[in-house]
Amino acid sequence: MVVSGDDALALRLAAELHSLYRQRVTLLTPDAGLAPEPRPGALRVVECETPDSGALRGAGVERADALALVHEDDETNIRAAMAARRLNPRLRLVIRLYNRKLGQYLADLLDQAAQVAGVGPADAQSLTVVLSDADTAAPALAATAAAGTSKIVQADGLLLRAAERPPPAPGESAEPGLCTLALLSSTTTDPAGAEGTDASGVQGPRLLPDDDEVAAASGRGAIVLETVSPTGPTGPPRRLSAAALPVGELFSRRVRWSLAGFALAVTALAVTAWITQDTHPLNAAYITLLDLFAINEPAVDGPTDRQVLQLLAGLAGLLLLPVMVAAVLEALGSFRSATTLRRPPRGLDDHVVLLGLGKVGTRVLARLRELGIPVVCVEEDPEARGIALARGLRVPVVLGDVTQDGVLEAARIHRAHALLALTSSDTTNLEAALCARTVSPRLRVALRLYDDEFATAVYRTLRAAHPDALTRSRSVTSLAAPAFAGAMMGRQILGAIPVERRVLVFAAFDVAELPRFEGRTIQEATRPGAWRVLALDTAEPHDRRPDLSAGHPEGEGGHTSGLLFDLHPGYVLRHDDRMVLATTRQGLADLLSTRSGSGSDPAARRPAAR
Numbered sequence: 001m002v003v004s005g006d007d008a009l010a011l012r013l014a015a016e017l018h019s020l021y022r023q024r025v026t027l028l029t030p031d032a033g034l035a036p037e038p039r040p041g042a043l044r045v046v047e048c049e050t051p052d053s054g055a056l057r058g059a060g061v062e063r064a065d066a067l068a069l070v071h072e073d074d075e076t077n078i079r080a081a082m083a084a085r086r087l088n089p090r091l092r093l094v095i096r097l098y099n100r101k102l103g104q105y106l107a108d109l110l111d112q113a114a115q116v117a118g119v120g121p122a123d124a125q126s127l128t129v130v131l132s133d134a135d136t137a138a139p140a141l142a143a144t145a146a147a148g149t150s151k152i153v154q155a156d157g158l159l160l161r162a163a164e165r166p167p168p169a170p171g172e173s174a175e176p177g178l179c180t181l182a183l184l185s186s187t188t189t190d191p192a193g194a195e196g197t198d199a200s201g202v203q204g205p206r207l208l209p210d211d212d213e214v215a216a217a218s219g220r221g222a223i224v225l226e227t228v229s230p231t232g233p234t235g236p237p238r239r240l241s242a243a244a245l246p247v248g249e250l251f252s253r254r255v256r257w258s259l260a261g262f263a264l265a266v267t268a269l270a271v272t273a274w275i276t277q278d279t280h281p282l283n284a285a286y287i288t289l290l291d292l293f294a295i296n297e298p299a300v301d302g303p304t305d306r307q308v309l310q311l312l313a314g315l316a317g318l319l320l321l322p323v324m325v326a327a328v329l330e331a332l333g334s335f336r337s338a339t340t341l342r343r344p345p346r347g348l349d350d351h352v353v354l355l356g357l358g359k360v361g362t363r364v365l366a367r368l369r370e371l372g373i374p375v376v377c378v379e380e381d382p383e384a385r386g387i388a389l390a391r392g393l394r395v396p397v398v399l400g401d402v403t404q405d406g407v408l409e410a411a412r413i414h415r416a417h418a419l420l421a422l423t424s425s426d427t428t429n430l431e432a433a434l435c436a437r438t439v440s441p442r443l444r445v446a447l448r449l450y451d452d453e454f455a456t457a458v459y460r461t462l463r464a465a466h467p468d469a470l471t472r473s474r475s476v477t478s479l480a481a482p483a484f485a486g487a488m489m490g491r492q493i494l495g496a497i498p499v500e501r502r503v504l505v506f507a508a509f510d511v512a513e514l515p516r517f518e519g520r521t522i523q524e525a526t527r528p529g530a531w532r533v534l535a536l537d538t539a540e541p542h543d544r545r546p547d548l549s550a551g552h553p554e555g556e557g558g559h560t561s562g563l564l565f566d567l568h569p570g571y572v573l574r575h576d577d578r579m580v581l582a583t584t585r586q587g588l589a590d591l592l593s594t595r596s597g598s599g600s601d602p603a604a605r606r607p608a609a610r
Contacts, residue, residue, distance in 0.1 A: 001017055002059045003017065003025060003028070003070065004028035004055075005068070006071050010029060013488075017485055017488065018043040026043075026059045030049055061088055066488040068094040077097060082110070085113050089119055090119055090127070092126075092488065093129070095130045096130075096133060097132060103132070110128040112124075114127050126490070131480070131483055131484060164221060165223070166221050167218075179225050180209060180222050181208065181504060184499070185220075207529065208587075209528060209529070258323045262323065266292060266313075266316065269288045269292075291313035345396070348415065349412070351375060351376055352373055352376070353375075355419070355420065357384040357386025357397075358386065360448065366393075369395065377395055378397075402432045417444065421433055421448060437465075482496050486507060490592075507580075507581055507588065508537070518573060519573065521573070522570070527587065530583065534580045537580070
């Protein structure tokens, strides 16, 4: 297998493939010094500036099973994908693209190229997978800011939501949900306790425990599968409408009160004219408006009451003119500001401060607005990718360096609900978090950090310094790498959720792909600590989607394929069944290594030593 990239995702993906899946991997990277320590015979590092045809041929793409193109630049990945398809029409391509629409077009184009080269249509449809690390990580990051304890796995039509339950009080039992996905560290509330990594030992989090372990885990919080519901794709930014731009934002309170006062005065004058002059009410209102706008004949020979009313109406008309000019100017200013960046309103509170509007920040902003959560963004670059989205969604944006004095204060951090630090700099995210904590010690903080050791140290230190506040550190690469690795192994991962500093992944398998599962019950097929059957796809085999990533066509309700989550443990798996599994990274590697039927029976294996 070949991995080509220039950032942390390429390094983590190559390390995962060669250490976890035991694959022979060639890593193409501009800086070979940053590559992981190779295992002899398994990982080869080639330094090259650009993955052109010559570099790909030298890496053995013509004989490789799969190629992952995970450069940060979309154009580089597209050029390399086209060159690789020419070199090896049967090569499985996993491409990192931020532009989802372009990615769909590119996948169709490369699949058609494979068919022209002689690959069968059924095989060609699974040879190109386009993924986005930002889309993979955005739901988990948005959920961290929204609820702090919720984890979301989303794959277009499929939405899985997991919830963190605190340890039950003595004599009480926690709500079990649909199933228990993980037990949290026994020292979660201890600042000096386990940090939730793979090296935490018996005190660390336990993924996919069995029922006996859940029953015996007193004093531990748990992550349970709470709800499963369909969701639609993200829509385009909203256009200006009456709901998006109400009258209250067009005119200030003073102008509105002035207009209301004039309307009341005109009504009083019209009623007085109707009573004193014994005329029809509509005629009295009409005459009053003519006097108000000074377009009526002077009542020189009229009665005294008529003359007095005309003078009063003319005076009101003179006072109305500057108010109308002010209202017009305010309305024009409001419409003009709708196409520019908004400032945080004075009364804003209980919002999320989002730092960084790059690729990940833009996706997280869209998720937060879909959930209806108020957001204030902070971005240093006025030409950043997410500025246009923030302008279209009318989200307040503070332009400035977050490390400078006054920038976080301008975002009203002292009244915020949570801080999401998603810039590309670890030190900037840390400095912003520390600065925010000095202003609001109980502020919920989620940091995007690249280095795992640094993230662990930051997490433990912040938790020790602020034990009553919620702190989370998230790595986009750790959330995205399982999906890319699974795609290279021929499996499209539905999503991943963070469990402290470990990752739980979700994938769909056909029983036909795992022949040793056939004829076993769900209870027998489940391996505690490695994988668990969550759902069965009850749709007919010819109606199923290849990866459960889309719902039924319009007219059939828009829901996903028939997913059954209320599973009887004695149900016997059949050859044409499809399962949705929750699995650890190691469990996924074991499952993929036994897909061909070789090796020991995965369902019969015992859990690894704890």
